[in-house]
Amino acid sequence: MRPVFRIVRESLILGFAEMSAVYTWRTWTFGWLVRLLCQAAFYALLGRYVGDETTMRYVLVGNIVVLACLESTIVVISLAGERAMGTLPLLAITPSGHLPVYLGRGLQWTVTGLASSLTAWLVLPPLLGVPLPWPRAAYAIPVIVLILASSYGYGCALAGVALRLRGVEWLVLNFAYGVVMTFGGVNVPVDTWPGPLRVAVEVLPVVHGLQAIRGVLDGASTGHVMGLICAEALVGAGWYAVAALSTERLVSVGRRDGGLDHA
Amino acid sequence: MSGPHAALRVVWRAVLLQIALSRRRPEHALILLIAPMQTTTMLALALTEDREDVVANAVLAPGLIGLWVAALDYAGRVVTEDRWAGRFSPMIATPVPLGLVVAGRVATVVLVGAAAFAESWLAAALAFGRVLTVADPVPFALAITATCLATVGTATLISAVFVMSRAHEVLQNSLGYPFYILGGILVPVAALPGWLHPFSRVVFLSWSAELLRDTVRGDASDWPRSVAAVLGLGAAAMAAGLWLTRRYVDRARREGTVGHA
Secondary structure: OHHHHHHHHHHHHHHHHHHHOOOOHHHHHHHHHHHHHHHHHHHHHHHHHHOOHHHHHHHHHHHHHHHHHHHHOOHHHHHHHHHHHOOHHHHHOOOOOHHHHHHOOOHHHHHHHHHHHHHHHHHHHHHOOOOOOOOHHHHHHHHHHHHHHHHHHHHHHHHHHHHHOOOOHHHHHHHHHHHHHHHOOOOOOHHHOOHHHHHHHHHOOOHHHHHHHHHHHHOOOHHHHHHHHHHHHHHHHHHHHHHHHHHHHHHHHHHHHOOHHHO | OOHHHHHHHHHHHHHHHHHHHHOOOHHHHHHHHHHHHHHHHHHHHHHHOOOHHHHHHHHHHHHHHHHHHHHHHHHHHHHHHHHHHOOHHHHHHOOOOHHHHHHHHHHHHHHHHHHHHHHHHHHHHHHHOOOOOOOOHHHHHHHHHHHHHHHHHHHHHHHHHHHHOOOHHHHHHHOOHHHHHHOOOOOOHHHOOHHHHHHHHOOHHHHHHHHHHHHHHOOOOOHHHHHHHHHHHHHHHHHHHHHHHHHHHHHHHHHOOOOOO
């Protein structure tokens, strides 16, 4: 396990060094974080405009939790950036194997994602006049961490597309996140959608975890909540498996045809 | 270079340049991917709450977001990308004002953003069976035109600010949703807290959103005032953008920093 921890540590150092080229802690807080808070508030205000405070709280909770997914999936951009810089082959020949190194390239986004969603969780509900039921709301925090993890796997899997097709990373990122935001039960319940779509969204991250969080807030039974948490973990594991297979294939084909540096 | 004909030729050449560049950048069509998803999100929420009266808001908002994204994410980066790609030096060596080139290129990107209106309308019709009709078509067309022009003006200003700022990526990532709220593009300004109203009034989106919704509902009796406000704010932004761009180019020439500007 020690090499894995070292890779995680080095990935985080590299990731934050990269971030510091764009953000200082001030510009991150008053620029990026405020933007994320405004995003959640934007949809929450729509919730109150079309419905009542219950609708607003439903929409706000969904939009706060989905921030974790938004930031985690930015790994798509980090991995595509390695290809653009020509450093993908260098990562592939690391002694520890390419898989943990590749999958660690966007870990900093999980840390910032946790910071953003937790800040929003604490600040926005009282600010918008729909406070959460504390201390029950605290039990949702480990579930947000799980959602971060499953969304990160989802992002890593979809990064496989961005690594194979040039110049599509922003499209992939926005599509990945947009599908979750639109159909994942963030603003309206999943059963709003027609049957086939309802089945399809079962494999998206956030969907089950968010239902678990809503269950926690509404005082649902522990068994019901645990079932949803297990489903979220299973979905996340599935996406990590897809990411591992996709990366493995990318590297093996790249080694064979020498096309990894311009894959 | 002199005369309006020559200026228009410069703008047209800039349009052609941007088309050539955008064809190689699939992300310039990003808004066309996002708009249907946004329409679906907003419309689903409105209809789940049985608010048929909010359908117009939900269909028009993604179009306005499309324009703002075009201005902020792509048009705003025009000069910054030229610097990275090494096009900046030859461009300012030509005997035409850089501001006109920027305006022409920005207009091209904004037109792509405006296509989000059509896409959003189509998504509402096909996915939800809600065909949005316009009660006052002439003021509506004028409102769309004024909004596109104001977006071009604002994008020219954003482009100038980005090129002069060391934190342009921060600004680019941060100026979306705060302006969607301030611009009242989905939830009307009147429903926002009172202390936000004065700030909203200097954002052209707030006038555009209100005007577009009113023309759709046939309730736009005061439309000339709103069109004038949109055009006035857009013209002010354009003037500021052109002035800043000229100032930046003059400074780069004077200090010999064009090559590594």
